[in-house]
Amino acid sequence: MSGAAATRDGEAPEHSPPSSPSYDVTGKNKVVTVDGVRVKLQIWDTAGQERFRSVTHAYYRDAQALLLLYDITNKSSFDNIRAWLTEIHEYAQRDVVIMLLGNKADVSSERVIRSEDGETLAREYGVPFMETSAKTGMNVELAFLAIAKELKYRALWQPDGPSFQIRDFVESQKKRPSCCSVL
Ligand SMILES: Nc1nc2c(ncn2[C@@H]2O[C@H](COP(=O)(O)OP(=O)(O)OP(=O)(O)O)[C@@H](O)[C@H]2O)c(=O)[nH]1
Numbered sequence: 001m002s003g004a005a006a007t008r009d010g011e012a013p014e015h016s017p018p019s020s021p022s023y024d025v026t027g028k029n030k031v032v033t034v035d036g037v038r039v040k041l042q043i044w045d046t047a048g049q050e051r052f053r054s055v056t057h058a059y060y061r062d063a064q065a066l067l068l069l070y071d072i073t074n075k076s077s078f079d080n081i082r083a084w085l086t087e088i089h090e091y092a093q094r095d096v097v098i099m100l101l102g103n104k105a106d107v108s109s110e111r112v113i114r115s116e117d118g119e120t121l122a123r124e125y126g127v128p129f130m131e132t133s134a135k136t137g138m139n140v141e142l143a144f145l146a147i148a149k150e151l152k153y154r155a156l157w158q159p160d161g162p163s164f165q166i167r168d169f170v171e172s173q174k175k176r177p178s179c180c181s182v183l
Pocket of ligand 1: 046103104105106107132133134135136
């Protein structure tokens with residue numbers, strides 16, 4: 001799982017993830033320009049520490065956005081998503097932006113989770129969904145852009161301003177894997 005906290009560029013985030021020499025979480029900054037506004041995302045990857053639940057709570061408690069990734073070639077990673085969503089409900093900020101991503105979309109020959117299954121789960125929880133590939137880059141930038149747009153929209157919300165729906169945006173922009181395996 002990855003978490004993100006956004007600041008207007010140049011501002012320090014209010015909270016930082018806990019640092020511990022035992023748990024190597026690498027933080028990265030990514031600046032996304034949304035309609036001329038630079039949104040700085042500070043990104044943390046829980047990187048294999050998911051079994052240390054008490055540690056991961058500390059990371060996502062203050063996150064403004066959470067990217068939940070499963071591997072389309074690994075059923076247990078998909079099955080774990082429900083448990084993550086329950087955890088998030090309990091420990092994350094109430095208005096945290098959540099996005100479900102089915103990664104490794106490039107390896108269609110090993111696919112065990114259908115795209116529709118990801119879509120159904122996402123619909124059940126009311127979160128945007130897309131398949132990604134960290135290898136080819138498919139939909140990766142879009143995931144960060146959608147998060148940045150949503151956070152910017154919330155930060156600068158005005159009653160008479162334009163509305164933004166992250167799920168609609170993702171649906172209109174996402175690419176589908178070009179090759180379809182029939183399951
Ligand atoms: N083909 C393909 N391989 C990927 C993709 N994303 C990650 N991998 C590979 O999958 C393996 C695991 O990737 P990680 O990024 O370490 O996955 P992780 O779930 O964060 O693993 P931990 O850090 O141990 O939790 C590596 O060999 C990556 O190269 C992808 O989109 N496509």
